[in-house]
Amino acid sequence: VTTFAPIFAPPALSAAVGDDAWVGAMLEVERALVEAETQLGLVPAEAAALVAASCRPEHYDVQSIVEHGRLGGNPVEPLVRAVRDRTGPEGADWVHWGTTSQDVLDSAAMLVSRTALDMLLPDVDAVASACAALAEAYRSTPMAARTLLQQAVPTSFGLKAAGWLVAVLDARALLVAVRRDGLAVQLGGAAGTLGMFGETGPELVRLVATELGLAQPTLPWHTNRVRVAELGSALAITAGVAGKIGLDISLLAQTEVGEVAEPAGAGRGRSSTMPHKHNPIGSVLTVACARGAAAAAATLTQSMLQEHERAAGAWHAEWDALSRALLYAGGAVSSIRHVLEGLQVFPERMRDNLHASGGVPLAEQVSFRLAEHLGRVRAQQIMTELAGHAATGGATLREALLADERVTAELSAAEIEAALEPAAALEAAGPLVDRALERFRGENA
Amino acid sequence: VTTFAPIFAPPALSAAVGDDAWVGAMLEVERALVEAETQLGLVPAEAAALVAASCRPEHYDVQSIVEHGRLGGNPVEPLVRAVRDRTGPEGADWVHWGTTSQDVLDSAAMLVSRTALDMLLPDVDAVASACAALAEAYRSTPMAARTLLQQAVPTSFGLKAAGWLVAVLDARALLVAVRRDGLAVQLGGAAGTLGMFGETGPELVRLVATELGLAQPTLPWHTNRVRVAELGSALAITAGVAGKIGLDISLLAQTEVGEVAEPAGAGRGRSSTMPHKHNPIGSVLTVACARGAAAAAATLTQSMLQEHERAAGAWHAEWDALSRALLYAGGAVSSIRHVLEGLQVFPERMRDNLHASGGVPLAEQVSFRLAEHLGRVRAQQIMTELAGHAATGGATLREALLADERVTAELSAAEIEAALEPAAALEAAGPLVDRALERFRGENA
Amino acid sequence: VTTFAPIFAPPALSAAVGDDAWVGAMLEVERALVEAETQLGLVPAEAAALVAASCRPEHYDVQSIVEHGRLGGNPVEPLVRAVRDRTGPEGADWVHWGTTSQDVLDSAAMLVSRTALDMLLPDVDAVASACAALAEAYRSTPMAARTLLQQAVPTSFGLKAAGWLVAVLDARALLVAVRRDGLAVQLGGAAGTLGMFGETGPELVRLVATELGLAQPTLPWHTNRVRVAELGSALAITAGVAGKIGLDISLLAQTEVGEVAEPAGAGRGRSSTMPHKHNPIGSVLTVACARGAAAAAATLTQSMLQEHERAAGAWHAEWDALSRALLYAGGAVSSIRHVLEGLQVFPERMRDNLHASGGVPLAEQVSFRLAEHLGRVRAQQIMTELAGHAATGGATLREALLADERVTAELSAAEIEAALEPAAALEAAGPLVDRALERFRGENA
């Protein structure tokens, strides 16, 4: 469904959102419909059996069917003709009976979405677990927090991972809700009135929903696209969360930072030119997927303005956008899962980096100690001056503090050392990590 | 916040998302923080009182503060300086104590969002009520359903309104959930570690959340933007639902269709040139707002990739996008509410239109009657032929049916007349309307 | 490259932007490179011949190569390995010599774009010709102009078509410029320094550009993506122009308007359910394509922020977006070409519709005649009153004018009739049509 799809997502997921899968799902809908109609006595059992037996994807040339769909603007009409050709006159009358193209295509979209969601949710779970494991393992490992790409103050790698974890849990909740409530059968007939079924219409909808394992909607939803936009949004948010992790990792893995590295492995991250490169390719692909998923979701939201009982273009624009939202979200979580599960973490480099620029990220915590004696405004003035020198390659912060009489008048050498210890800034970080892990365990219980 | 904002949304909402409102909310956050800190004994009571008294928007020149924010990239730093200038040395040390710009701006964003949501939710409720009233009043009023902008089969205007209603209820559920759970305080200090508060950090977060009436998040969410993207998505979906209604109404109000008209009123829909125009301007603005909200939400989702502990640009891109998402969603529901509450409905024109093209939208229901005798494929062949003639200006469908021996061999004249009655296609439509109304009443109980 | 691609675009175009075409273009780049290197004496002639002979797509299993690209994040590395395997040791050293994955992929993107542009430009020309033919044929055919979907004043169908024509010419100019100047070879080596080629670098770039028929860029453009964004923009604008035509036609073809119809043909616009439907499916697909192309172009523009010498995700996000921009733009012009070349136009229905609502679209022109006697403000007041009655089903405008003493005191019955003639509003329309046709002929000369 996209250029070089198997680069972005696992082959199974690429296949699950491809044309063959869509057409297979359409056949599944036609089959479920005729069987439900039989239960209600609307279709003779033999005819239904004949139809159902014809609703197998292996009987059809999917690309040929899709190509014939250009005349009518969707693949259902040629598919129905092909199925009728196959059943022959005994079944033809009962194929697609009482329904319309959009019923079949929309219900199929729900089936395709379900399959893809069922592929990607385990990856989401695994990403959460991997984040939790990192949060726990590195609960007290100091590193520089970075704001606007500058070292700011100490944080812990555990807290960083806990932040990832919470975002993953937030996204998972959206996906789980959509998976549970949002995937509903579409069945309304030509224009959503269930016209041909009369009073039995609602019962038929219930039976088809049950048959397909989809929810029963309040009404046919031909041009109420909330569920489609909501699904797209949940997928884009999930991919966005994965992408944020990928972005962080690609930044932490920079040659000059070197605090983490992606798992090595046969050929992973290999350059076609440069022998030494170990590219953070899992993270890079995750970022690419997050961009793709966000764009696809935007198309779905922008397609909500659908005319009357079937949209003149906006509906058609959904198909590929939905496939891409599923593909890219799945690709993002799959890639970042692999990265996180084998992530190499270098605590020493984290500590070294904290001290690399003369220790300036430790300035804030010293400033607050000093403020206890001199007031915050005065303390901040002094620290701005000393940290400025340190940042521009003068004495390190430690040296400057120990040499400054304004400071030593208030703090002993031991107090200065203590104030410079990253742990001094991390008293709350541990409990915050625990809070995230507690939520993780609660939601996995 | 947007060009000609008061055209798109009510003045109160325009104001609620403007710079003054944002800065007012920031001051509210600073006030709540210092008061919570006092409760924990972190700040002396007198100093806190001084700070709190200074946190009133009327003391500050908002535009000047914003302009000074260009140097540092956000308006908080100059605001804090202004507040410190006002409190004088007795309070200065305790202004903004232990927090950071993003804490203040993100928490303010939540307050701005809450205010706007509290303005727009009553409009959403009113839209739902107006749709429900239309669904009930026109439960059995036949009209043409239109697919791909062509008359398809009969539906009822009540069912059309019920479709709008269900979409509104779907969107409302998203908004209500975000309003209830999604608006959380942001408080993490320089980089999300609550560094300066040590062990008291989490308790302080709880107190500030309580003070502001916001939820307490699992962790500081500086670069976990799920809640922002989710809020944007719920707003865009709401605007999209309103926009779909607006699109339908603008199409139904076309000169050549004339089935509904927007409420007339002094100057509404007036043209600057053409005396006769009665433009569906409420619907048009709703559509424009839906487009704007979708674009804003897309920006929010695309901004989820935020670096480390504070993003280098993606965070800044959120501010206006959030304001616009709120403004446009509110504008959309406000406009369409006004349209729906005074909508003029013309049932006779609906009926006339059904018969205008020789009655072709009634062909399907006749086809199904005929299929009971001739099989579906054969029946459809005959009806395609007769409807084709009718659609191109030959005999009307009624005339053609009564004159066709293949038909009259199977159906009596009375049966033909009955088959041509729109109500014949609407047996399921009434119960579907009831189903939607039942849900509406259940959710409003 | 997209779900149900052959529904949206001709099979040949779908193929031209598919994975096979991309990989084929990559091989073409590798071939051109080695041949240019041979000209400069960098590679032995026999080795180059061996490599060139191996650069044929039929030798490779494209999907397998793409799947292997997941490890390294792009398909070039496995492709290069496959080519080396094929050449054996005699050629392996000279395959991909001195270049990098991005060189090959970006240059291939330009080749893919050129092929697709060469497919779609003739369709653009044909669309222009079809619009010109309609503009000429219906130069004086009155119809209602519609603003905000309401009948406004008379226009001519010729002027409407001339408006389409000018937009098509505007878009064509963008495409032609991009086709001529924008498609440049990419060759920079590992990071855009032409490092391995030393002083011969620039000359090699010139030779490869010549070999491939691409432009020579000022510098390697690894992370200068202006040309990619500009190409996307030109494609989206072209699709947008086609989409605007499609939107107009789908609206004019509405059952209640009936002023045009898409060409009929075996199965075109057929419904899977409704025998009478003649859906404007070419226009609908054009609109869908315009949406898709705009979304793809937005992704390309949003991908311009590329890190350093190769982007960590934004580059990867371009590939599918570019394929879709090409596919959808090509699909849009192909669909609308077919629609326009066979468009059925119904001048009588156009005239009838002008008079359908009591003739209100003629009010403005009467108002201006009356203003010559009563002043504009007074004339407009009278006409608003009379047109309002006519629009709501009272007397027609003609009847009302002839019966109103304020009017008849100023205008004779003959003058009233003349003022009501649509042609009275169309004096400038003909010359405007001529202006557009003159430009069309000038640009086609």
Add this chain to the structure above:
Amino acid sequence: VTTFAPIFAPPALSAAVGDDAWVGAMLEVERALVEAETQLGLVPAEAAALVAASCRPEHYDVQSIVEHGRLGGNPVEPLVRAVRDRTGPEGADWVHWGTTSQDVLDSAAMLVSRTALDMLLPDVDAVASACAALAEAYRSTPMAARTLLQQAVPTSFGLKAAGWLVAVLDARALLVAVRRDGLAVQLGGAAGTLGMFGETGPELVRLVATELGLAQPTLPWHTNRVRVAELGSALAITAGVAGKIGLDISLLAQTEVGEVAEPAGAGRGRSSTMPHKHNPIGSVLTVACARGAAAAAATLTQSMLQEHERAAGAWHAEWDALSRALLYAGGAVSSIRHVLEGLQVFPERMRDNLHASGGVPLAEQVSFRLAEHLGRVRAQQIMTELAGHAATGGATLREALLADERVTAELSAAEIEAALEPAAALEAAGPLVDRALERFRGENA
């Protein structure tokens, strides 16, 4: 026009795209129209003088006018009423004579765009000059090129700046073309037919265009939005180019990289909390602006599907998007100009970083020397092994090379040293810089 606009763009530009500026431009259009009409004898000279005198912005309460525009969906109708009130009966008839709201608003949009472009083009020129100066000054300053955020091979800072320069020149060409040809007057009357002007219509258009200093379009362009989308695209591309520079600088300025720093200055990049921070805030704001401009341009492209002779929503969605495209593009170039003109560059740090990871970015150039003796495949195997050791903290590349018998069998110690010199990889870089500078000088001549 956006939340905190003066943070993103200079106050003058913020004002130039604000509501007051739009309304001022509308008045300018009304004035130009009446004066042109007078030249053609359509309006009495005294009345025209009265109208023209009333077309001054200081006479009107812009916000009140905009608020009254909600009823009609645009601000022109209340503005026209206000002007008529001011002229009194002697002028009222001639205000807005023969034109329509969209004429006035679209022409005003062109005037607003011109003003903003004239503000931002000098900044674009200055950005080009600053890039050229950097390219020249650092033509031979080695630094690490980085691909996928990993050090790759040596490049020069001059070549990096030259790459920025070429992108700026590419973008400037687009802007200059749009400024010169794309800004056209809109004048078509109620629906683009110039109905009220009859045969004098085209001449009137010419006169108004001349009066306003805008181009004369082939036809009225009410719903041909190519020029709007093209303008948006040129702005977004310009902002994207600036954003790419900002992204590079924010990455180079990272604490751990430290190769450049933004200009220091009173309060610039100051944190509200952390005394030591020197945030790359100009780059950050540039990135934020680039995101905003891309989103705005996407809205403009997506708004091209406009119904008939005036769009029912898509037109209205353009206004704010155009303002934002202008604001953000102007903000981006203004911010990055300031950054570039005062950029601090640290060549020593660049050189240090090249050697920081054991010298691995120099591996490729050594590999190519070695390949002259051992063949490329074999050389690459050896270098992958040695560089891998160096990258993971073993012996540096130099040490490893000097100690490896496979290497020393082919290369002398002096040859190894020469191969490790960054300049060895930069033979083509200097001429490439010259090529870019030559183009710069040529385009500025």
